[in-house]
Amino acid sequence: MRILLIWVLPIAAFVGFCWWYTNTLGPLTPAEIAAYTEKFAQRDQTPARLEQIKRFMEEDDGGEFLMINLIEMRSGDAAAKAEEAMAKYRDFILPEILWRASHPVLVGATVSQAIDLQGLEGAERWSQVALVRYRSRRDLMEIGSHPDFVASHAFKLEAMSKTIAVPFAPPFVNVADMRVFLGLVFFFVMTVLHFFFGRSRGSAVADEGDFSGAVAAAARARASVSPPADPVAEAPAPPPAPPAPAPEPSAPETGSVLDESSEEGKGEEEEKKDS
Helix, strand or coil: CHHHHHHHHHHHHHHHHHHHHCCCCCCCCHHHHHHHHHHHHCCCCCHHHHHHHHHHHHCCCCCCEEEEEEEEECCHHHHHHHHHHHHHHHHHHHHHHHHCCCEEEEEEECCCCCCCCCCCCCCCCCCEEEEEEECCHHHHHHHHCCCCHHHHHHHHHHHEEEEEEEEECCCCCCCCCHHHHHHHHHHHHHHHHHHHHHHHHHHHHHHHHHHHHHHHHHHHHHHHCCCCCCHHHHCCCCCCCCCCCCCCCCCCCHHHHHHHHHHHHHHHHHHHHHC
């Protein structure tokens, strides 16, 4: 039962995470596109930018995407204030993207100016690079249309002197996909636990078998050894008593018989004489 739980519970948790991490609603619908377009139109957006956002929504395939951000932070006397403003922006944006199964993948400072640059002026220098994973275009539109987004985005503009953000589709094998990472971690942990508890259970069964075998062997040994002789129990039984002799018939009293016969003889003689 314990081995079953080791596999069932993590697999159930992993399936639930994959369901939350994956866009299960499909691409944006025409009604959603119209609603988001109306929200963005109420803000200070140029027609060209509004058209570009609408086209981005219409080309939605329902899948995840990555956004690469090049950032140049304000420097000099405004550096400290810029960092403070960026911290306020992160306080809003991080909970919003994490709640929607989106997250930063890579964030780091640049180590040099642009090495290869063509057809773009003023893009030689950047201070930070950030790569962010979004679950879907719907999630990005939800964040962008949030009532507090405009105020928080103002902190971002205050912190940066320039920025560029370009979305792109991830490769088939996406190392930034947390499903791949957590799947490998879950498999490794479950394998270790299975080996550990399986080995412990096997050792317990083996110990129980050894104990049972020892008990059986001891019982057989006791049965094969004769108990010590009891002098009382082992003493020979006395021989049976001989049967009592049958009583002999008593001899008749000879004296009385002779007297009777003599008296009878005398009587007969007297009768002869009288006759």
